[in-house]
Amino acid sequence: MTVTLPPDSPGIETAAGLLRAGQLVAFPTETVYGLGGDARSDAAVAGIYAAKGRPSFNPLIVHLPDLLAVEGLAEVGPNARLLARAFWPGPLTLVLPLRAGVGLSPLVTAGLKTVAVRVPAHPLAQALLRAFAGPVAAPSANPSGGVSPTRADHVLAGLAGRIAAVLDGGPCAVGLESTIVLADPEPVVLRPGGVPVEALAALLGRPIRQDADDGRPTAPGQLASHYAPVAGVRLNATMPAPGEVLVGFGAVQGALTLSERGDLAEAATRLFQTLREADALAGPGGTIAFAPIPDTGLGRAINDRLRRAAAPRG
Ligand code: TXA
Numbered sequence: 001m002t003v004t005l006p007p008d009s010p011g012i013e014t015a016a017g018l019l020r021a022g023q024l025v026a027f028p029t030e031t032v033y034g035l036g037g038d039a040r041s042d043a044a045v046a047g048i049y050a051a052k053g054r055p056s057f058n059p060l061i062v063h064l065p066d067l068l069a070v071e072g073l074a075e076v077g078p079n080a081r082l083l084a085r086a087f088w089p090g091p092l093t094l095v096l097p098l099r100a101g102v103g104l105s106p107l108v109t110a111g112l113k114t115v116a117v118r119v120p121a122h123p124l125a126q127a128l129l130r131a132f133a134g135p136v137a138a139p140s141a142n143p144s145g146g147v148s149p150t151r152a153d154h155v156l157a158g159l160a161g162r163i164a165a166v167l168d169g170g171p172c173a174v175g176l177e178s179t180i181v182l183a184d185p186e187p188v189v190l191r192p193g194g195v196p197v198e199a200l201a202a203l204l205g206r207p208i209r210q211d212a213d214d215g216r217p218t219a220p221g222q223l224a225s226h227y228a229p230v231a232g233v234r235l236n237a238t239m240p241a242p243g244e245v246l247v248g249f250g251a252v253q254g255a256l257t258l259s260e261r262g263d264l265a266e267a268a269t270r271l272f273q274t275l276r277e278a279d280a281l282a283g284p285g286g287t288i289a290f291a292p293i294p295d296t297g298l299g300r301a302i303n304d305r306l307r308r309a310a311a312p313r314g
């Protein structure tokens with residue numbers, strides 16, 4: 001029922017045609033696979049929430065091919081412009097004031113006056129956005145609360161039969177979702193991700209507040225249990241307890257490893273695939289133990305995802 005489309009012009013044209021017909025198509029970005037639908041269509045956007053089992057008060061990111069297209073939908077303030085020029089196309093999402101009357105389905109923003117927008121760098125995402133020539137709403141292409149997909153087969157494992165197609169672009173290079181920033185007037189990071197917070201701060205020449213994780217639904221993906229495997233998760237482990245699957249990093253060696261040479265970018269790329277492999281090894285009722293990851297650069301985003309994977313299940 002769900003077609004796998006090849007990463008070539010016919011595949012892209014078919015994907016764009018399905019989007020035009022109001023269907024849902026998963027597509028690769030450099031961060032994770034997105035579950036795309038026409039952001040102007042209430043039916044398509046409602047379909048995204050339904051396919052994921054996602055609460056409709058959790059708004060979606062709108063994907064566009066460039067800053068010019070973003071300016072058609074939202075107001076780009078001074079900090080936002082600096083960040084967009086430096087990090088787009090790329091793993092950065094900006095939360096911007098929504099312009100009135102631009103035709104977005106109100107379901108995309110869950111009724112907020114702001115819209116989250118991203119210009120992805122992946123060539124297939126770029127090609128699809130240009131072929132479709134409209135705004136594409138796309139959350140990560142996984143059932144709500146589960147592990148984000150970094151390969152087409154991850155998408156199929158969670159959503160086969162519920163979406164029209166997946167455009168297969170192979171594994172995602174970054175492997176972690178975009179960094180979400182509310183840029184103006186005061187820059188605030190709502191979710192750490194593929195652009196390290198240090199890089200944002202260096203560009204703006206000022207420290208950037210990280211949104212306190214105090215339960216406010218500024219970026220609902222931030223809350224409570226998320227990225228949850230079936231097995232339990234224990235953090236900062238240096239030795240496996242009996243029966244645990246240890247995931248190593250650097251000097252800590254495990255049954256699996258995020259990066260033997262202690263490289264954070266490699267660990268980010270491998271995180272979600274490794275979580276899936278460890279989950280299969282541990283089995284239901286088992287536990288996955290993760291080696292400590294340094295809390296700098298991409299390590300902050302990795303630790304954010306690991307804490308959510310380890311959080312008590314709702
Ligand atoms: O890398 C990514 O960002 C991937 C790829 C597909 O682009 N997308 C992604 O989408 O991670 P999703 O839906 O899994 O996460 C989007 C996050 C959610 O936490 C949502 O609450 C937040 O963005 N968000 C969306 N609109 C918002 C808004 N107006 N204000 C604050 N947060 C918003």
Ligand code: MG
Pocket residue numbers: 139140148221
């Ligand atoms: Mg997600």
